[in-house]
Amino acid sequence: xxxxxxxxxxxxxxxxxxxxxxxxxxxxxxxxxxxxxxxxxxxxxxxxxxxxxxxxxxxxxxxxxxxxxxxxxxxxxxxxxxxxxxxxxxxxxxxxxxxxxxxxxxxxxxxx
Amino acid sequence: xxxxxxxxxxxxxxxxxxxxxxxxxxxxxxxxxxxxxxxxxxxxxxxxxxxxxxxxxxxxxxxxxxxxxxxxxxxxxxxxxxxxxxxxxxxxxxxxxxxxxxxxxxxxxxxxxxxxxxxx
Numbered sequence: 001x002x003x004x005x006x007x008x009x010x011x012x013x014x015x016x017x018x019x020x021x022x023x024x025x026x027x028x029x030x031x032x033x034x035x036x037x038x039x040x041x042x043x044x045x046x047x048x049x050x051x052x053x054x055x056x057x058x059x060x061x062x063x064x065x066x067x068x069x070x071x072x073x074x075x076x077x078x079x080x081x082x083x084x085x086x087x088x089x090x091x092x093x094x095x096x097x098x099x100x101x102x103x104x105x106x107x108x109x110x111x112x
Numbered sequence: 113x114x115x116x117x118x119x120x121x122x123x124x125x126x127x128x129x130x131x132x133x134x135x136x137x138x139x140x141x142x143x144x145x146x147x148x149x150x151x152x153x154x155x156x157x158x159x160x161x162x163x164x165x166x167x168x169x170x171x172x173x174x175x176x177x178x179x180x181x182x183x184x185x186x187x188x189x190x191x192x193x194x195x196x197x198x199x200x201x202x203x204x205x206x207x208x209x210x211x212x213x214x215x216x217x218x219x220x221x222x223x224x225x226x227x228x229x230x231x232x
Contacts, residue, residue: 034220043202043223044155089155099168100221102155 002027004092006103014111019080021106023090024072030092033066033073034100039086047088048075080110115139116224118203124230125193133188133227135203143208144186145221146178150199161186162208193231200226 003026013019023033031052036044050057050064050073057064061080066073077084087107093100116137125131137144146158160168161180175197177189186203203224 036223043225045223046220049220087154099157099160101157105154 002030002092002094002099002101004090004101004103006090006106008106009104010107010109012109012111013080015080015082017080019077019084019108019110021075021088021090021108022072023074023092023103024070025092025101026071027092027094028068028071029094032093033064034091034093035062035064035075036089036091036102037086038089038105044089077108080108082110082112084108085110116203116205116222118201118224118227120227121225122228122230124232125190126232127193127195129193130189130191132190133201133203133229135186135188135224137184137186137203137205137222137224139205139207139222141205141207141222142183143206144180144183145204145206146186146188147202147204147223148199149202149226155202158188190229193229195231198229198231200228202226 004023006023011019034049035047037047038044048059048062048064050066052068055066061078063076085108087105089105090103091100119134123131143162145160148156148158157170158172159178164180164183175192179187204221206219206221
């Protein structure tokens with residue numbers, strides 16, 4: 001089955017700095033890679049996703065890159081703000097009935 | 113947000129109790145999921161239902177029993193749980209495309225608020 005590894009498990013940055021979270025996956029058939037943000041006490045919510053036919057996607061301060069050959073994808077947050085503080089999960093999904101495998105999460109803390 | 117609702121939001125039960133968690137989605141989706149979120153394994157897929165049929169059982173102990181009577185409702189029946197089953201149980205839904213649609217079956221999952229379960 002799919003195995004997703006996410007690093008780092010915790011990340012602390014100063015407000016205004018950039019943050020990068022990386023994930024690797026094992027199943028080359030995976031073709032959809034969403035990123036979820038979960039604030040304390042709240043549900044996970046999709047913030048950005050990328051499909052395997054695209055190498056990079058950007059939405060304002062967040063971007064995701066995908067390297068299919070190396071089987072890794074990364075989340076980039078620029079000009080971080082305290083409200084970006086949350087747990088971020090990556091996931092990889094193949095065509096098998098929509099099953100997603102999640103990474104273990106990264107706790108991002110943005111210090112003002 | 114009321115797209116995916118879960119009840120109860122908090123549940124405390126003894127090891128000999130039987131209880132059920134309920135999930136309802138109002139998004140017209142055709143796939144629903146149960147996840148367990150704990151400190152040990154932050155997001156762990158338990159069950160997947162597509163078009164009311166269970167398509168995934170991720171080696172979940174039989175003390176957890178899912179039920180999907182229609183594409184809008186999903187239940188998780190609990191009996192003789194263990195203290196290590198204490199966790200946040202999240203329901204999610206998504207719109208899965210039919211096989212052969214040519215666009216793959218991947219779509220965003222919308223999560224409910226979760227049920228915080230404590231087993232004494």
